[in-house]
Amino acid sequence: MSDADGVQRRRFLKATGGLATAGVLAGCSSGGDSTPPEELGSDTPTESQETDGTETSSNGDQSTLRLINESANTLDPIATVLTTESEKVAQMFDGLVGKPHGTADITNLIAESVDVSDDGTVYTFTMREDVVAHNGDQIDANAVVYSWERLAASDNSTSDYVLLDDLGVTHETDDEGNYVPGSLGVEATGDYTVEVTLSSPYYAALDIMSDVSFVVLPEGIVGDIEGYEGKVAYDQFTSEPVGTGPFEFENWSPDNEASVTVYDDYYGEAPSIDRVHWQVMADPNAKFNHAMNRNVDVFPIPNAQYDSGKVTVEETDDIGRQIGTYGPLQNDETADYLRIAGLSTAFMLFNTNNVIEPARKAVAYVMNHEELSEGAYKGRLTPGYHMTPRSLWPGGPEAAKEHARENYPYGYGESDLESARQLMEDAGYSQSDPYQFEIINTPGATNDQISGRLRDQLSAAHIELTINTAEFSTLLDREFAGNRDSGLGSWGMAWADPMNVLALLYPENTRTTNHEGVSGAPLVGLNWTGTDASQRAREAWQTMQNNKRDTEEDRQIRAGAIRKLEEANWEDCALINYGYPSMERFSYDWVDMPMYGQLGALSKYTNVEIDTEAQPN
Template sequence: MTDRNNVSRRRFLQATGGTAAAVAIAGCTGGNNEGEGNGTGDGTQETTTTSGNESTTTEGGDSGGDSGGNSNMLQLANSTMTTLDPVAATDTASGRVIQQIFNSLMNYPNGETSVENQLAESYETSNDNKTYTFTLREGVTFHNGDELTAQDFVYSFERLAGSPNSKRSYFILDSLGVTHETEDDGEGGQTYSAGTLGVEAVDDMTIEMTLEKAFHSTLEMLAYTSFAAIPQGAVGETPADEMGSGGNPTQAYNEFATSAPVGTGPYEFSTWEQGTEAEVTAYSDYYGEVKNGGVHWQIIEDSQALYNYGQNKNSDIVSIPSSQYDPSKISIENEDDSGRKFGTYGPMRNGTTANYFSTPLLLTYYVGFNMEKVEKPVRQAFAYVMNQQTMVEQVFKGRGAPAYHLTPPPVYPNGNYKQHAEESYPYGYNQSQVDQARQVMEEAGYGPDNMYEVQWTQYDSTTWEEMAKILRDQLQAAHIKMNIEKAPFSTLLQRGGNGNLEAYTLGWIADWPEADNFLQLINPPQTDTSQADAISYLNWSSDNGDAAQQATDAWETVSNNLAPTDSAAQARNEAYVQMEEANWEDVGFLNVYHGIGERFWYDWLDIEPYGGMGGSRQMYNNATVGDRQ
């Protein structure tokens, strides 16, 4: 990361406890208003959050009823959007709309954790798993009528890597590792050299992509809308043409990003009024099926207003903020093999019982520590007093699962999450151990007349503040004085990047469904905030953690075994566990809970459930709307 204010590289989740806000950088969201009633944050695909609502993720509510009189149009809600450009979006709100307009080579169907072909008809890989050859689906047209060709993907990928507007260049250059050359950036560093990307149009319908080294999640990365196809030359002949002489985006770019996006998705752009509404309509020449007339999102930031819209039946999907949420109203009728639960919720305030669905998400909320500023015994004392199960049940109203690993259960090595935690977690599984916290502090020389003082910084969230107060009271008995402060989310991230936090709350949503996407956050060399590309704020080194070298060595094993082979996967899995245990030892992250996604909807809406990658990855073309009551 070259810009400490550019949180698109970090994907930290703003942990509001009521949901992920409206954004998800590839990793970071907060209190999201998609209307999916997600108790912990619906993570979704892009990331940074600035809203701060104590709400569940939510797709609900349009104050005006049917948009344009079209009763066949889904009525949802969204938070404040920033762009319609797939390579520039770092927030969940924008990502939801982009998901409907643009298609990529691959796709997470309904936000599930396995991918399928989308614009790719088929693909082949080389024996060394470094070269991928994709054959495109025939008969696909952009919303402007142009036929999709391989040259469009070459152009789109070059934009992702080299556009001055791209916030996701690291996806293709670093995470995926497509071959490319670099050049001096004039400031002592290196930057991408335009036109050197290892992506070639073999013919009009065939693309060849070459990686620096094999990567196990190549297809999963290509499912991101950052890799979506746009027409060749749509915003300039080359990415450099997107900027004018004054260093500002050109008019052509601004139009594409705000009022004239062109993709190949099931919906074409209709309107976007900043802070008010957005709308897409069914694309008549879409290669697949579109079962409704479009989607209208009302932009609603206030969680209570969003709840009221849903209760007034102006939205097809209802948001239930934590302040209104009553777990006793949930009735579960069945559960599938992936842990998704189906049933009803109600009666609600308006007397109606809604359909209910929940699913585990690839999402972890945690308390992080700047290990240079907070001594190890203090970090361990936090871990001893924390009872994750109690916090989930009492503070977050059961809208999550207790977290003992950074890696969420669906992608934990060998499905061994619970057994490893029950047998090996050193600070008390589902219990608070205040006596042990006091003992570790007294052994470090602290006592009633020599209290250790620590600063807790969080985003403005009543649920997280409630948890902080519980911890504060418990830590008092362990000779720790914890001061609580709240800061705007952007300020929290900036201070973290500058190394100016002590204890703080954040979270992470998956970029790709594998443990290494989470555990990269605790690779000690990448946590040094004195470096511009720090991926987290731990400052973990052997100077402040006995297990730092264990984590560093384990990550090196992961990095040397990235191929999509069984032997490489086995080596990675062993290293993943070593990293989790190293984090237990030194307590860089104190994991609190894993998010679940929830959805509450009326009977007139027929919509498929989503999976662990989150509701914002779901396309709505198969949803149908009946007579609203």
Template structure:
């Protein structure tokens, strides 16, 4: 399949060494910053495997951060948190999650109002300027949202047409010999009432409309900047635009050397508070040991601490704020310094996923029986998170964390906080496997020693259950492409919230959206009635969710029941095995004054309020 259209609103995340440190796509999970990428989970890609030169030239006044490899800097094409952390600092949307906190606030919108039936939103825009000097107008948003819906480069079409549900018309086309309904370009119910007034009409109420509009895919770009939608020839060739972003955020783009570094500089005409620093330099580092060395050599202001180098005994917590963030110090580190420290439970999940068409159910069940989430979190991930038994994180699970724990402990069918190798072996023998008939399977993961440690534990355990598992590591972008093409059997990724509600996570379990023969699936598990008996249960539950998206108590109760049904359907058919919910951590040197981030992840944070003093 190709990945140029999108039904996807994925943020697939893969861990990069730290337990809570993960890489994501804006659509896979995101980086919590514990690996030092601080703001982009995305893949940690690393051409800088040598650990860094402590005497390298640093631009005066620039924040020195690290990041993962980036596919694109086009807001509608990006699906990774590595690109997302750059995009959120160069582009602005109507709304935002301030410092990655879950409470949405206005950004380019100076005010807004909604209709009595919650289907029409009217936004008044602030006075703002794009990096090319053009004023930001409502017509720019009309164009930007049309790109999101209609551009062949968009991987987030699903966000605007299905998740947010902006009213639109469809047309019938033939794809793969079948007739299907697709968006009819130019029919999106987004109107520029005047230069500073934007009106958006939804097909039906959506409980997270404002939260959705905070996502970077909804960022403003100058009208006609590229010619990938009808009626616009384009001021720039698409590849130039995707590699040279033009937004209205606090930083303007300077350079991007793929696989090496990205740099942005202070935008003096920013509509908000002008940056208190001169810019941001992200060094792209994939290898977790190199990432650690980079920070210890003081090449980064925010320090990556992979789990192999991490010790909870070095944490001293001085305070806990009203959001549950623990703030204190970490150290001494290898270089003798003590770092500042913060942590917060992220709204995220890391998981093992199966191509259900390729991997029989008994094999998937054997993996689930073998997995001891608690042991993995404690021994492999150094307790930098909590065991996961649902795809939905505890803080947004129906009924909250207490109900999450009660349901998991009482109903999880594969052993709560235990490994059941006898049951793993039995389910495989019942399926006809044995010592002379071993099942061969390939595990694909991001280049992370931590995830590899977990994979090796599972590999060794599964030998006794008649499964031979080989382990392959791949760059994050390669892993995603293989997934979209259905070319993986079992893999590891993660997800951090696009908006803080279960439907954002459980879309990955909606069987029709997991079909890798279609453009831009939300996940790569190929769940259907042919691959799992509970597929229809999940499909029906998702239908209930989709028909009850309004902000009323009645709709919320209907969604909550359906959320649990989807979780239980996944338990039955084992498309995903949830492993852990990450702890977002950050370690930074004294010379950096940077606000702590919230549970939505460090990649949501803008850095213009960060201040630097003299590095030591």
């Protein structure tokens, strides 16, 4: 990939605003069985969210896993961008490979085996021959070609960049850089053999292919790409999808509930439960009340009700999972508890065209990452200084902490108000003539607490910070137009490669639509271009792109580029990382939930077991 190509403008961001708004993108821990650190919604339930704990869908005689989820927009795998969507897609669809246990381990699903060429660019998949979709269609190599072509070519796709750019499957583009339909390097070389050709070797290729956007559909099920009329209308498919996974679609009411039931002809191990039901709720208090009424089996606990003193960790395993109990709850029950550091990062972002450099650096000086962790997040966030999660830092977590302690320019583990004040005075500001900018976030108690603390600290450094909130879609419009000064956000990684998150710091991905020569949406609205530091970031990103092999030489080169890019961001403070949210799961003792890993929100629920006699009806 040439420097001019960069990472192509991401179409999906017109729908999501990317990472820059709230921690609900695919890969983030905001599903029904994990607790995001950001609370989306007000502190008081709306009339439509109030509940007496009665589920709208009865269990009947089935064993039903009862979860809480927020609203989703689609169940089409190529259009999903939110974890609320991906969690459901993961139950109804399988890909060639996947991570059904939410760990880093890649498992063959529809693929029986995979061979990789010596140069690392050709992946040959031999498929199982006993896979039948939920509509009775046989799944063969042509179904894979169709599904991946649809990911690349459909106007409904929000993840085409993952296939074409991040994974780098060979393809052709027109004079405007758009994908040429039918040119994808995915070929059926036999009835059950598929060959995938990459433009260059990439050590994380199979990791990316495990993403939910790469799942396999029955060939021709939707007619939204060239050559296919479609067996069902697109609107029908997005709301009643036909998949290949262990559960099949039962019901979906976007603002109320969703459910799937076991698929009797599944080729793999049959699920231990009959059904999964999600009750749709957005307000944290409504979710908690629903759980305390024992109308759900697995649930989140919002920060307002969370008490770290109620956590008892009985075991920490070899991948860092903390296993124990939480309680007593308000209903006197004790919940089973699981916690693991997820592949996510939390930060404050700035539109560098709107907020001057001294003010951005003043924020960095006053922000105490450790204080944020213990205060606003009640210890549910690990303090950090890099966009790269510590588990992926070259040399591991201790090396990450050492690099930050020795190199972070704005004070490690402290708040330096005097340096912030001096910086703003040198820039010509004073108490009688303060600098002003706005922070705008989605509603939530955690966001409010962080913003309020920053406002109070910055007022002593001659900065007047205005705090506002807006719903998700409004934030997107403002950010893409370049009208969002700053905000709090988080990014959940879908695969374990630092490039997945460091793409946010590639300057070409940060230019908003009010930036000269930009017509598409950015990856994040920083407008971080035109400085020496941003040029170093550009060079570091390109170095990583050019050295993606799984060799010691390439790993060392990438390690140096990661440090260079992170330090360039420190210099200009386009993004200020302050920590890494943990994934936590709380479940009642009548349900046995297998432990997940760093990608837990996308686990399959096939191995869940429920004591139906103990489970309240």
